[in-house]
């Protein structure tokens with residue numbers, strides 16, 4: 688039979704096939720380390736084959752992701768460098784990044800406007816898990832999707848709102864900050880809308896290093912908002928730090944977001960130092 692690995696808990700794998708869920712113990716024949724949530728597999732009493740993956744994230748371990756919802760909220764204050772790295776990471780791994788502004792019940796217009804301005808090249812959804820305003824997100828779930836976003840932005844709350852019942856654990860923001868711990872640990876896929884979505888903890892995906900994957904020269908090619916401006920740079924090797932640079936001109940003319948550019952320089956410097964996490 689063919690199926691999709693929707694949950695992994697120690698050596699137990701839950702596999703969905705034709706609307707049934709089969710739980711297999713992958714001890715013995717199957718190398719436990721080699722099968723991930725999101726894997727498409729063939730199985731009978733055990734998993735006999737893992738199909739070639741489109742991509743694989745290591746932390747959290749998740750395979751074959753089609754879309755990544757980057758969740759932002761007014762609180763906790765967004766870390767836009769992380770968001771920009773996440774967008775690059777998605778582009779590198781053939782994943783569509785989508786911005787979700789959650790907690791719109793407390794967001795002010797300026798906050799939303801700035802995000803819409805900075806990320807005009809992406810789909811941006813506005814939700815409130817608190818008010819049950821999550822239909823725009825549900826409609827976007829297709830294939831295998833995952834959340835990324837700082838702890839307490841409301842990822843688990845969004846899943847619960849879409850499911851219509853409480854399935855995943857929700858943490859109290861103040862306690863989280865005190866303990867510095869995340870509420871969500873086990874990776875599992877929930878069947879919602881036309882696909883699946885993984886509840887994942889915090890921004891742990893950003894333990895990823897961009898260093899091994901891109902060079903300083905390549906960095907700006909992962910900025911869709913810089914494409915036009917780059918044509919005006921004097922040198923093809925321009926890193927957009929100084930000199931006769933189209934990107935700098937666009938920033939000065941307000942055609943590229945200052946924040947995006949500032950954070951581009953930060954990531955560029957991290958790549959130079961080879962310490963980009």
Ligand SMILES: Nc1nc2c(ncn2[C@@H]2O[C@H](COP(=O)(O)OP(=O)(O)OP(=O)(O)O)[C@@H](O)[C@H]2O)c(=O)[nH]1
Pocket residue numbers: 789790791792793814815816817818836837838839840841842843844845856857858859860863868869870871887888889890
């Ligand atoms: N006002 C408001 N609060 C929300 C909303 N969504 C979630 N919260 C609150 O934000 C806090 C954190 O929610 P979680 O769903 O646990 O956050 P998370 O992103 O899953 O956090 P981790 O699992 O630690 O990564 C809880 O107190 C929620 O009640 C929302 O739309 N509006």
Ligand SMILES: [Mg+2]
Pocket residue numbers: 842843844856857870871886887888
């Ligand atoms: Mg959570």
Ligand SMILES: [Zn+2]
Pocket residue numbers: 917920921925926927928931932933934935
């Ligand atoms: Zn330039």
